Amino acid sequence: MLTDNFTHDSDESFDLIKVIDMHKYFQNNHILKGINFELQPGKLVAIIGRSGCGKTTFLRCLNCLEIMDSGTINIAGVTLNRKNSRDHNVSDKRFGLFKKLKPFQEVDKTESMDEDFQIKTQVLRTRVGMVFQSLNLFPNLNVLDNVMKAPLIVKKESLSQAQLRSIQLLEKVGMDSFIDRMPSQLSGGQAQRVAIARALAMSPKLMLYDEPTSALDPELVEEVIQVMLNLKKEGMTQIVVTHSMSFAKTAADLVVFMDQGQIVEIAPPNEMFSNPQDQRTRDYLKLLLD
Amino acid sequence: MKLKFQIIIIFLLALVSLEAQSKKKIRFAADAEGNAPYIYQNPNNPKELIGFEMDIVKALCDQMGYEYEFVQNQWDGLVPGLLRDDYDIAINGIEVTKERERVVDFSASYYRTFEQILVKNDRNDIFTLEDLRGKKVGALKSSVAEKILQSVHGIKLLSYDAEVSAIADMENDRLDAVLLDHPIALYNAGWNTKIKMVGKPIGEVVYGIAIKKGREDLLFEINEALKQITKSGKLREILQTWNMWNYIMAVYSQDPSESNISPDKYQTYIKAQTKDFTWKDYLARQISYLPQFGEAAIVTMEISLLSMVVAILLGLILALVRVYAPKPISILAILYIEIIRGTPLLIQLFFIYYALPSLGIKISPYFAAVAGLGMNYAAYEAENYRAGLFAVPKGQMEAAISLGMTRGQALRHIIIPQAVRLVIPPITNDFISLLKDSSLVSVITMVELTKLYGQISNANFDYIGTGLIVAAIYLLLGFPFVRLSQVLEKRYTFENRKNKVIV
Numbered sequence: 117m118l119t120d121n122f123t124h125d126s127d128e129s130f131d132l133i134k135v136i137d138m139h140k141y142f143q144n145n146h147i148l149k150g151i152n153f154e155l156q157p158g159k160l161v162a163i164i165g166r167s168g169c170g171k172t173t174f175l176r177c178l179n180c181l182e183i184m185d186s187g188t189i190n191i192a193g194v195t196l197n198r199k200n201s202r203d204h205n206v207s208d209k210r211f212g213l214f215k216k217l218k219p220f221q222e223v224d225k226t227e228s229m230d231e232d233f234q235i236k237t238q239v240l241r242t243r244v245g246m247v248f249q250s251l252n253l254f255p256n257l258n259v260l261d262n263v264m265k266a267p268l269i270v271k272k273e274s275l276s277q278a279q280l281r282s283i284q285l286l287e288k289v290g291m292d293s294f295i296d297r298m299p300s301q302l303s304g305g306q307a308q309r310v311a312i313a314r315a316l317a318m319s320p321k322l323m324l325y326d327e328p329t330s331a332l333d334p335e336l337v338e339e340v341i342q343v344m345l346n347l348k349k350e351g352m353t354q355i356v357v358t359h360s361m362s363f364a365k366t367a368a369d370l371v372v373f374m375d376q377g378q379i380v381e382i383a384p385p386n387e388m389f390s391n392p393q394d395q396r397t398r399d400y401l402k403l404l405l406d
Numbered sequence: 407m408k409l410k411f412q413i414i415i416i417f418l419l420a421l422v423s424l425e426a427q428s429k430k431k432i433r434f435a436a437d438a439e440g441n442a443p444y445i446y447q448n449p450n451n452p453k454e455l456i457g458f459e460m461d462i463v464k465a466l467c468d469q470m471g472y473e474y475e476f477v478q479n480q481w482d483g484l485v486p487g488l489l490r491d492d493y494d495i496a497i498n499g500i501e502v503t504k505e506r507e508r509v510v511d512f513s514a515s516y517y518r519t520f521e522q523i524l525v526k527n528d529r530n531d532i533f534t535l536e537d538l539r540g541k542k543v544g545a546l547k548s549s550v551a552e553k554i555l556q557s558v559h560g561i562k563l564l565s566y567d568a569e570v571s572a573i574a575d576m577e578n579d580r581l582d583a584v585l586l587d588h589p590i591a592l593y594n595a596g597w598n599t600k601i602k603m604v605g606k607p608i609g610e611v612v613y614g615i616a617i618k619k620g621r622e623d624l625l626f627e628i629n630e631a632l633k634q635i636t637k638s639g640k641l642r643e644i645l646q647t648w649n650m651w652n653y654i655m656a657v658y659s660q661d662p663s664e665s666n667i668s669p670d671k672y673q674t675y676i677k678a679q680t681k682d683f684t685w686k687d688y689l690a691r692q693i694s695y696l697p698q699f700g701e702a703a704i705v706t707m708e709i710s711l712l713s714m715v716v717a718i719l720l721g722l723i724l725a726l727v728r729v730y731a732p733k734p735i736s737i738l739a740i741l742y743i744e745i746i747r748g749t750p751l752l753i754q755l756f757f758i759y760y761a762l763p764s765l766g767i768k769i770s771p772y773f774a775a776v777a778g779l780g781m782n783y784a785a786y787e788a789e790n791y792r793a794g795l796f797a798v799p800k801g802q803m804e805a806a807i808s809l810g811m812t813r814g815q816a817l818r819h820i821i822i823p824q825a826v827r828l829v830i831p832p833i834t835n836d837f838i839s840l841l842k843d844s845s846l847v848s849v850i851t852m853v854e855l856t857k858l859y860g861q862i863s864n865a866n867f868d869y870i871g872t873g874l875i876v877a878a879i880y881l882l883l884g885f886p887f888v889r890l891s892q893v894l895e896k897r898y899t900f901e902n903r904k905n906k907v908i909v
Contacts, residue, residue: 252805254824255824256827266806266811270815
């Protein structure tokens with residue numbers, strides 16, 4: 117089993133997440149300019165900032181949907197390290213008959229990495245759950261299959277075990293009475309709760325959310341937030357990229373403000389919103405309040 | 407005991423050799439499409455092939471003690487097919503010319519005749535070759551008639567695959583005249599009141615039996631047998647029953663005698679063509695074709711289905727290689743797709759069937775047809791699959807990968823099932839198109855629906871009725887697949903599928 121190579125000694129005070137000097141470029145745009153970040157287990161963190169500040173890219177780098185160009189990530193016992201290499205972004209610029217177009221070329225970027233890096237990425241992803249703004253449920257599978265597909269084929273769980281656990285998780289998000297529905301028959305909020313259960317099915321140590329409620333109708337937002345708060349009570353570590361200040365204020369333990377590819381300020385919500393330390397934070401919050 | 411055993415062995419051996427001897431068979435090729443009086447379908451019994459050449463083959467084989475087997479091939483393909491050993495001899499009004507003699511051997515001639523001018527009944531301005539200057543004249547392609555017309559300056563020559571097509575064009579005023587071998591002229595002008603034969607005999611045409619070079623023993627046997635049936639009067643008898651004995655043959659076989667053998671078979675043919683059909687007769691005739699059309703439909707269906715299986719599997723491989731294989735290999739897939747898509751299927755079939763044997767690869771017509779169609783359509787299917795893969799939203803791959811799936815797992819379990827649904831309609835489309843393109847395999851000796859249509863309609867001159875039957879058969883063949891596609895689309899729809907919960 118791959119996971120055995122990367123287990124950490126379970127020291128209570130370990131940093132679940134440690135990011136050192138993370139840089140990311142898109143072509144010539146310097147998107148992340150040296151992110152340093154540490155996080156203890158069990159916290160719910162909200163990342164806020166203007167559009168284009170790099171908060172979503174940062175989140176996607178944490179489970180290697182984007183691959184940082186340099187820096188170190190240590191998450192849940194897996195350490196990834198890259199030194200100033202921008203090679204993977206070199207796309208085939210030749211035109212003509214032999215220009216190779218691959219579907220999802222832009223998705224799996226580990227292809228050009230060495231094998232060690234690929235294996236580590238694979239392990240990392242099984243320990244980090246991700247929930248997308250655009251839901252991304254598998255439309256050809258019903259609710260239960262959506263949740264148990266990954267345990268079945270990645271963890272090779274038995275069908276009965278996977279079903280049992282999946283139904284429990286769907287119960288947890290309040291979707292256990294919908295197991296036979298197809299994704300197209302669900303409301304946005306219901307679909308997002310299934311997506312959370314799907315991510316939880318891999319038993320992640322960390323959950324990432326990329327604007328999980330911004331595609332939802334306002335009246336459906338609350339049911340999703342409630343699920344996240346329940347997870348927080350159970351001690352799940354969660355990082356949420358959000359535009360919703362009220363969510364950051366009421367639900368988060370810590371708020372991270374990012375601007376122009378850097379983390380400007382990290383503080384508990386009451387401090388962040390009542391007494392921001394940095395001028396850029398103040399400007400941003402003022403803009404929102406006006 | 408031992409002796410007894412030996413006797414049994416000897417007896418068995420004798421049986422085997424007897425068996426082998428009785429199976430000694432000559433495979434002879436001709437094109438049964440539109441060739442009265444050569445070899446054509448009996449209008450009164452479409453399952454039977456008749457014609458004066460059929461009678462000659464029978465007489466020769468009786469003489470030599472052989473059995474015979476008929477192989478259908480396109481007329482222009484008769485000599486090439488001989489070279490790839492698809493049959494032993496070709497006999498179908500093949501004129502002995504220097505060009506042909508360079509490629510194959512010819513037996514002594516079994517019939518000699520002349521070229522004849524044919525015009526519409528109301529023409530009174532054409533009697534000689536000279537009169538044809540400035541006129542549009544039709545002829546069979548690569549025939550002696552064509553060559554004669556080419557040698558006269560100022561004739562607008564049009565070449566045809568079959569004489570009957572040229573005659574039909576003349577009836578419709580697209581041609582002024584047709585120059586053709588006398589027997590065909592006779593067999594058309596004999597009943598068709600819209601046309602007439604004019605002028606004197608032109609040139610001389612010599613028909614020989616074509617045999618692959620290097621088969622001197624067979625050539626010798628055939629020539630001997632020909633001599634025998636000429637001497638015994640059998641050949642003359644055959645030709646006279648078909649109303650084909652002429653002055654050239656009289657001189658050639660030094661047989662100027664009068665004879666009272668009546669041209670029965672000619673008259674039967676003419677009667678069949680001029681018979682007034684009642685609706686009942688007409689229906690009965692159409693129904694009598696059905697068993698043959700059934701067989702041809704099975705050939706069409708078999709070839710189409712097998713080619714489609716080849717196309718679907720090879721296409722999937724090509725698509726995956728093109729998209730996911732490392733560059734040098736994926737370039738091969740791209741080259742394959744572009745070359746196959748960019749060249750005519752007809753040429754690919756000719757290449758597989760006639761060109762590959764000269765490189766030492768010989769395959770049966772059936773296999774060549776399936777391989778040709780399958781490999782051609784694989785290129786199109788590959789692009790369908792590729793389109794399907796690209797059409798699945800990229801978020802699906804992201805979600806699968808973020809759950810820890812490898813790209814292979816994500817493709818297999820998440821992406822391809824979604825892509826399959828997307829490509830069902832275009833693949834069905836291609837299958838129906840393939841069903842009809844399968845008619846092209848008639849160029850490599852396969853008798854399928856379209857070829858049979860040509861054969862029957864050129865024999866009974868009923869292009870409409872027979873055509874409607876064939877069109878209906880194609881429609882019926884395609885329809886189940888349209889339905890299947892609808893069922894599959896429903897099956898792969900993204901709605902309402904239940905799990906069996908086992909906990």
